[in-house]
Amino acid sequence: MSALLLYSIKSALVLTMLYLPYMLMLRRESFFRFNRLILLGILLLSLALPLCNVPWMSLDHQPVVQAAQLQMLELGIPVHVLPEVQVVADGAVSQQTSRFSVFFLVSLIYIIGMVVLLVARFWQIGRLHFGLHKGVLWKQDEQGVRVYCHAEDVSPFSWMRNIVISKKDFDEAGREIMLHEMGHIQNCHSWDVVLLTLVQMLQWWNPLAYVLGISLRDVHEYEADDYVLRQGVSAQNYQLLLIKKAVGSGSYAFANSFNHSLTKKRITMMKKIKSNPWMRSKALYVIPVAALALSAFATPKFVAPVEEAVTKLEGKDTELSANLQALEEEKEKIEVKEITGEAAASVDEALEKDLDKAPEKTQPLIVLNGQIFEIPKDALKNINKEEQLTKLLNINPEDVESIFVLQKEAAVSKYGDKGSNGVIEINTKKKDDVKELVKKLPGAEMDEDGNIKINGKSVAKIMVDGREAFNIGDSIFNVPAVNAKYPGGEGEMFKFISMNVRYPKLCKEFGVQGRVLVNFVIEKDGSITEINKLKCPGMELSQVDVVSYKEKNPESTEELKEGQDLGELLYEEAVRVLKLMPKWEPAKDKDDNIVRSRFVLPFMFRLN
Numbered sequence: 001m002s003a004l005l006l007y008s009i010k011s012a013l014v015l016t017m018l019y020l021p022y023m024l025m026l027r028r029e030s031f032f033r034f035n036r037l038i039l040l041g042i043l044l045l046s047l048a049l050p051l052c053n054v055p056w057m058s059l060d061h062q063p064v065v066q067a068a069q070l071q072m073l074e075l076g077i078p079v080h081v082l083p084e085v086q087v088v089a090d091g092a093v094s095q096q097t098s099r100f101s102v103f104f105l106v107s108l109i110y111i112i113g114m115v116v117l118l119v120a121r122f123w124q125i126g127r128l129h130f131g132l133h134k135g136v137l138w139k140q141d142e143q144g145v146r147v148y149c150h151a152e153d154v155s156p157f158s159w160m161r162n163i164v165i166s167k168k169d170f171d172e173a174g175r176e177i178m179l180h181e182m183g184h185i186q187n188c189h190s191w192d193v194v195l196l197t198l199v200q201m202l203q204w205w206n207p208l209a210y211v212l213g214i215s216l217r218d219v220h221e222y223e224a225d226d227y228v229l230r231q232g233v234s235a236q237n238y239q240l241l242l243i244k245k246a247v248g249s250g251s252y253a254f255a256n257s258f259n260h261s262l263t264k265k266r267i268t269m270m271k272k273i274k275s276n277p278w279m280r281s282k283a284l285y286v287i288p289v290a291a292l293a294l295s296a297f298a299t300p301k302f303v304a305p306v307e308e309a310v311t312k313l314e315g316k317d318t319e320l321s322a323n324l325q326a327l328e329e330e331k332e333k334i335e336v337k338e339i340t341g342e343a344a345a346s347v348d349e350a351l352e353k354d355l356d357k358a359p360e361k362t363q364p365l366i367v368l369n370g371q372i373f374e375i376p377k378d379a380l381k382n383i384n385k386e387e388q389l390t391k392l393l394n395i396n397p398e399d400v401e402s403i404f405v406l407q408k409e410a411a412v413s414k415y416g417d418k419g420s421n422g423v424i425e426i427n428t429k430k431k432d433d434v435k436e437l438v439k440k441l442p443g444a445e446m447d448e449d450g451n452i453k454i455n456g457k458s459v460a461k462i463m464v465d466g467r468e469a470f471n472i473g474d475s476i477f478n479v480p481a482v483n484a485k486y487p488g489g490e491g492e493m494f495k496f497i498s499m500n501v502r503y504p505k506l507c508k509e510f511g512v513q514g515r516v517l518v519n520f521v522i523e524k525d526g527s528i529t530e531i532n533k534l535k536c537p538g539m540e541l542s543q544v545d546v547v548s549y550k551e552k553n554p555e556s557t558e559e560l561k562e563g564q565d566l567g568e569l570l571y572e573e574a575v576r577v578l579k580l581m582p583k584w585e586p587a588k589d590k591d592d593n594i595v596r597s598r599f600v601l602p603f604m605f606r607l608n
Contacts, residue, residue: 005110010050010297012206015199017289018042019212025282027215029275032223033187038283039216040192043199045286049293085494086604087501113204121197128159137167145185147178158184173241176233183227189220218262222269229270239267365415365423372418402427412532413519413598440464476521476596480587484522484597487582500577503605504569506558509549512539512566516603518574524594526583531575534600538567574603 019042026035135152147163149170156165158181169177184190196213203209229235246263365372404425411419438446441464443455452462486493507513514537521530546560578601587597 005107007050008110008202008205011046011199012203012209014049014290014293015042015046015203015206015212016208017293018045018286019208021285021289023215025285026279029279029282030222030269030272031275031280032219032226032269034280034283036187036192036216036219036223038286039212039219040195041286042212043195045290045293046199047202049290050297052294052297085497085501085602086606087503088606110205114201117201117204121201132159132162132164143182145182156181158182158190160190161185176228176238176241179228179231179233180224183224184220186227187220187223189224192216192220218265221262221266225266225270235270239270242266365411365419365421367415367423367425368428372415400426400428409534413534416530416532437464438462476598477587477589478598480595480597481590482588482592484526484587484599485585487585493581496581497577500580501603502573504566504573506560507566507569507605508607510539510541510545510566511607512537512570513606514567514570514604516570516574516605518571518578518601518603520578520599520601522584522586522597522599524586524596526586528578528581528584531578533571536567536571537605538565540565570603570605573605574601 022035022038022042026038029035131154132148135150135154137149137151139146139148141147145161145163147165150164150166152166153168154164154166156163156169156177158164163178163181163185165174165177165181193216196216200209200213225238228238242263402425406414406419406423406425408420408422411421411423413419415423435446438444438452441454441462444452444462445454446452454462486496504512516536517534519530519532519534520528523529541560541562541564543562546562549558549560550556586594589595
């Protein structure tokens with residue numbers, strides 16, 4: 001029911017976005033058939049667009065977003081963030097019951113509204129068909145249309161290929177009325193009403209769906225009147241007939257009735273000068289509005305609701321909370337100061353960017369053209385000129401192209417634990433340092449693609465004279481040409497997670513919740529490695545917490561100690577699920593070579 005309700009809301013949004021401009025720009029134009037087609041198009045688009053998901057129109061593929069992602073990539077941030085996984089656990093039965101009651105009540109009201117409207121429409125159709133045969137004097141077929149002549153004074157109307165007219169109307173103005181109803185039948189107006197009913201049943205709560213219905217019926221009458229006048233009927237006589245019949249009203253709301261309560265508007269439209277054909281160009285507004293709706297609905301989302309259950313694991317009851325919902329990519333905006341690699345104008349400036357805050361005996365990393373140099377912090381403190389550091393690294397200051405400072409989070413994300421004290425990245429114009437280093441190692445060689453081999457066997461990295469050289473062919477791509485893919489796609493990945501994730505028991509009992517950002521690498525064989533924590537909620541237990549818990553749960557086997565961070569349990573659960581995953585389909589570069597790639601997967605653990 002939730003999916004149908006969401007579809008109804010999206011459908012109503014599309015209808016509103018498309019119909020309001022029509023009301024402002026086209027409603028008073030005399031393009032009867034054109035306006036009718038526009039209204040039918042609005043109805044059809046309101047049904048179709050919410051079902052469409054065109055990936056290349058996603059907001060994440062727009063130039064502004066692409067530019068932002070490229071900037072993030074240049075700063076060393078992994079930008080391929082998977083949709084967020086929400087792991088929901090109910091803290092108490094009462095809360096679960098309350099949540100269920102509200103959801104059930106809203107869904108129930110929506111379904112009841114649909115059923116009531118559907119029953120009302122079926123009742124109208126049944127009454128209409130019953131009225132076709134009640135009191136019939138005679139009936140005859142003309143041009144594939146069946147005409148029913150009634151003895152009673154009924155208002156003329158048509159439905160599908162049937163016309164009902166009273167004997168009095170037939171004798172007094174039979175030709176004009178029959179032509180009007182034939183105009184409805186020739187233009188298939190009854191099928192328009194069926195489509196309108198379908199949309200109104202889906203959006204029974206949306207008042208604009210009924211206002212659009214009025215506009216559509218108006219256009220039907222304008223088009224039928226135009227059909228009559230094109231058959232040679234005098235406009236003046238026909239208008240007098242409309243005024244005469246205006247005192248009546250349609251007996252069947254579902255049918256097309258001659259005695260419609262819009263006589264003044266119909267006469268006004270007959271007298272109105274035909275609109276300039278160029279006014280049709282106003283309808284082009286549909287294109288950008290539909291594209292906007294497609295972009296909104298194409299934003300990647302994956303919804304995999306799974307009923308909450310209780311499973312047996314090692315003899316213990318463990319609640320499996322699996323109400324998963326994938327949100328928009330990059331849902332969490334990580335603070336730039338913690339994650340971003342900041343550009344520096346010189347090495348001196350780079351050394352001043354918070355690296356001196358690390359403990360005394362740590363070794364911040366210096367990375368030159370992808371090579372890691374571990375230099376003691378004391379050595380860095382003694383360097384106060386750029387020339388001294390570049391001399392230590394054996395590079396020419398004039399060859400330096402860029403310098404970036406990566407703080408802890410970004411550094412760990414890119415270089416693992418070695419980057420825990422910060423990283424200075426230096427890139428130079430001279431790219432032959434790695435090859436020169438490889439030449440110093442007996443049996444080592446490097447091909448044109450940057451693959452390092454020792455005695456013909458490929459290696460990930462080598463170390464010569466305390467310097468590391470990485471196999472360029474084993475570089476980790478943040479944004480490869482073809483992303484790595486979970487077997488079956490992201491939808492299958494969420495199903496897998498829903499079957500395996502468990503909200504840690506202690507975290508539920510102590511109310512620990514929050515977002516966990518996990519960084520990992522998909523290797524060339526599809527396996528998951530280098531799992532790192534980017535962000536995790538924290539809650540350290542105090543001695544009072546430990547004592548209180550043990551008093552309330554004397555039979556518990558949980559090992560608690562003062563200072564224990566329960567937030568780490570959420571991260572450990574995310575890691576456990578990742579390690580259970582099957583191998584992925586690896587990423588590829590622009591030359592279709594299999595490469596390593598990095599992902600970020602957000603887990604949102606929350607308690608109701």
